[in-house]
Amino acid sequence: MIVALPFAAAGLAMLGFILVCMVRLSIGPTAADRAVALDTINTLVVATMVLLGAAFGLVVLMDVALVYALLSYVGTLYIARYLERGLS
Amino acid sequence: MRRVAEWATTATLAFVVFLVLASFTGRWGVWAPDELLAGGVIALLVGLATGRFAWSRGGWRLLEPQRWLLFLVYLVGPFLYAMARANLDVAWRVITGRINPGIVRFNPGLRTDFGRTFLANSITLTPGTLTVDVDEGSGDFFVHWINVKDPLPTADAVCGPFPEWARRIAE
Amino acid sequence: MNGLIYAFLAIGAAFNALGAVALIRFPDVYTRIHGATKCTTFGSIFSILAVAVYGIAQGGGAGGTMAVRAFLALLFLLLTNPTGSHALARGAHRSGIKPFRAVVDRLEEVGHGHREVP
Incomplete structure (x- = not known):
């Protein structure tokens, strides 16, 4: 398996940023803070998947990234609706 | 008649999106024939499911090609510049920690849903x-401004030329 | 072409890092949404553009597929990210979180009852 090194390095850096965001996900004082951290992590995961897809030459990873982007958007909207007026 | 037109337009658009998604995957040529068949069936189903509410309230006007051209110009021109400036602004505020926030209200004078969505997204990504x-009745925008210069601003003070672009592209 | 890819990757990584730092450093939900949304959208766009340029430079079926998928991912992020963060900000305000050290809060004055949620 050929690895394009710059893309793999960028993907690894992205994983580091995700860890930094997880700090906010765990300490965030309110539920809204945690939701924001989760939204940020979702964006970074999409970028990481695309970068790793280029690094390993796997186009399948990019398909997964597309579907993940759409589903995480729907998930964010549901969390926001829940923050707005509870589970109803 | 209107139903059929809505359905056909949505199905065509869905098929175009499928063509873009599946390009370069065919064994011979750009697309494979069985994939085209599957994409056509799925596009028809998508049109059937979403055609009713995709074109409500002035949505037809978004099909005009000069709006798409204008959108591309907007995307690589003022929008990219404003976005770069927004990021440098955030960097400066992260380093200095100097914020003066508040939620202000202004009315950009947009009437359609598409225009308002377009302006709201542009505002979120710019400095x-x-x-x-957004008040859907009166069209008032409530904007969290990180550096409030004026508690009763005009649309121009908050977001510069973007309402004009939104009017030209999406209304 | 290589220089362009490296530049895009560096810009993307730098702004994504800035987004993560802004998420940690800013004092309240709204400012965090500011920093996180702007910086991660911009950074991810440049990271994905690097992949698109790489795909175009590679050429052929695999490279073309890669470029097309990367552009579609870019478009989705550009359309969905601000909408999602707007929904989060609205939900946060309706759940009663006040903006930190706000000099003015017109939405609080008007109240959320200015129209019915459908």
């Missing part, structure tokens, strides 16, 4: 502003 709420 120092974040759309918190």
Whole structure:
């Protein structure tokens, strides 16, 4: 398996940023803070998947990234609706 | 008649999106024939499911090609510049920690849903502003401004030329 | 072409890092949404553009597929990210979180009852 090194390095850096965001996900004082951290992590995961897809030459990873982007958007909207007026 | 037109337009658009998604995957040529068949069936189903509410309230006007051209110009021109400036602004505020936030209200004078969505998204990605709420009746925008210069601003003070672009592209 | 890819990757990584730092450093939900949304959208766009340029430079079926998928991912992020963060900000305000050290809060004055949620 050929690895394009710059893309793999960028993907690894992205994983580091995700860890930094997880700090906010765990300490965030309110539920809204945690939701924001989760939204940020979702964006970074999409970028990481695309970068790793280029690094390993796997186009399948990019398909997964597309579907993940759409589903995480729907998930964010549901969390926001829940923050707005509870589970109803 | 209107139903059929809505359905056909949505199905065509869905098929175009499928063509873009599946390009370069065919064994011979750009697309494979069985994939085209599957994409056509799925596009028809998508049109059947979403055609009713995709074109409500002035949505037809978004099909005009000069709006798409204008959108591309907007995307690589003023929008990219404003976005770069927004990021440098955030960097400066992260380093200095100097913020003066508040939620202000202004009315950009947009009437359609598409125009308002377009302006709200543009505002969120440009310097120092974040759309918190939109009054659907009067069209007032409630914007979280990170550096409030004026508690009763005009649309121009908050987001510069973007309402004009939104009017030209999406209304 | 290589220089362009490296530049895009560096810009993307730098702004994504800035987004993560802004998420940690800013004092309240709204400013965090500011920093996180702007910086991660911009950074991810440049990271994905690097992949698109790489795909175009590679050429052929695999490279073309890669470029097309990367552009579609870019478009989705550009359309969905601000909408999602707007929904989060609205939900946060309706759940009663006040903006930190706000000099003015017009939405609080008007109240959320200015129209019915459908």
